[in-house]
Amino acid sequence: MSMLVKRLPELSKIPHYYGYRYMLNPAVHNKIFDKLQLHKTYLNPGRLKVLDLYPGPAQHSVIFNNRLKPAQHVLMDARPDFVKHIGALISDEEVNSSTIELYEGDPYDWDSYTSMIDEHKVLTPSIKGLEAIHDEFLVMANLSGMIGEGLFMQWLACIGNRNWIQRFGRVKLLVWVQESTAVKLLAKPGDQLRSKCSVVTDAFTNTKLIATMEGRSPRDSKFNSDLLAKHEPIFFSAKDVWMPSGKPISLIEVNPNNHHVDLDNFDYVTKHLLILKSTPLSSALDSLGHGGKEYFRSVIRDEKLLQKCPKDLTVEEFMYCTKLFDLWPFKPDIYMDFIDVFQDND
Numbered sequence: 001m002s003m004l005v006k007r008l009p010e011l012s013k014i015p016h017y018y019g020y021r022y023m024l025n026p027a028v029h030n031k032i033f034d035k036l037q038l039h040k041t042y043l044n045p046g047r048l049k050v051l052d053l054y055p056g057p058a059q060h061s062v063i064f065n066n067r068l069k070p071a072q073h074v075l076m077d078a079r080p081d082f083v084k085h086i087g088a089l090i091s092d093e094e095v096n097s098s099t100i101e102l103y104e105g106d107p108y109d110w111d112s113y114t115s116m117i118d119e120h121k122v123l124t125p126s127i128k129g130l131e132a133i134h135d136e137f138l139v140m141a142n143l144s145g146m147i148g149e150g151l152f153m154q155w156l157a158c159i160g161n162r163n164w165i166q167r168f169g170r171v172k173l174l175v176w177v178q179e180s181t182a183v184k185l186l187a188k189p190g191d192q193l194r195s196k197c198s199v200v201t202d203a204f205t206n207t208k209l210i211a212t213m214e215g216r217s218p219r220d221s222k223f224n225s226d227l228l229a230k231h232e233p234i235f236f237s238a239k240d241v242w243m244p245s246g247k248p249i250s251l252i253e254v255n256p257n258n259h260h261v262d263l264d265n266f267d268y269v270t271k272h273l274l275i276l277k278s279t280p281l282s283s284a285l286d287s288l289g290h291g292g293k294e295y296f297r298s299v300i301r302d303e304k305l306l307q308k309c310p311k312d313l314t315v316e317e318f319m320y321c322t323k324l325f326d327l328w329p330f331k332p333d334i335y336m337d338f339i340d341v342f343q344d345n346d
Contacts (some may be wrong), residue, residue: 025240053141128169179248277311289332
């Protein structure tokens with residue numbers, strides 16, 4: 001039996017939303033799931049396990065569960081009003097056959113995952129190889145709150161390091177974030193907002209803009225026209241979002257790559273070069289260590305590359321610089337470097 005989908009007028013009565021925003025239009029959620037075509041990845045929903053982080057009013061959770069009917073659907077939340085709401089939702093006698101369950105844990109706390117998976121074994125995902133996206137495990141999340149961007153950047157690092165949830169394989173993430181975060185993550189070479197996080201997003205994932213809040217006019221969009229044409233996101237109205245005030249939100253689909261990145265050297269090279277993101281590479285390379293300019297100019301024969309600024313470099317060009325850095329006989333000790341991993345110099 002399908003669960004009842006509650007709508008915005010009823011869900012808006014939940015006393016506190018804790019600074020988070022949720023899109024609460026069932027028709028839009030169904031358009032989103034139509035666009036995602038998740039059935040092509042999860043061919044056997046009877047084996048699918050879902051971890052749903054900060055589900056809040058859980059409208060998207062119910063719609064997803066009704067559509068895919070996964071084997072297990074764990075909602076992790078610790079915010080009191082949402083815990084009460086979700087508890088009432090899943091205890092309804094008419095829907096007690098649902099696979100939705102509540103785990104009272106804080107998704108921000110790393111111990112919540114260890115406790116849930118390793119200690120209490122509430123959710124035990126299968127381990128899959130890296131040749132394809134994990135077809136039996138999916139993570140959904142809402143990170144529209146104040147801590148959201150910082151937490152997502154930590155998750156992005158976990159994709160690179162293949163730890164946290166990514167230790168089970170290439171686990172797809174469907175994440176609601178503030179629009180400003182999505183713009184940063186999806187910035188392409190040449191964009192003024194190109195930074196460490198967008199380079200890492202390119203290197204470790206195939207990330208797509210699935211849905212975003214429409215502005216008062218097309219000119220209000222923070223995304224460039226090329227990106228919108230490529231991703232063709234679903235637009236929804238601010239009237240479909242609760243709380244009514246706050247920053248615009250977007251939904252992104254994050255598909256981890258089967259990458260072969262030299263993580264330590266790549267991290268060092270990208271963060272140092274992007275501190276000088278508007279400086280020609282011929283000069284910015286000196287930031288990699290004493291004598292860097294002379295070494296790199298002796299091994300890079302492409303003058304056009306040397307005249308590029310770091311913000312204009314592709315991931316492949318960053319990889320090339322990383323490879324040359326690794327071969328540098330006099331490169332500095334990168335483990336004595338203390339610059340913030342996701343340094344942005346906007």
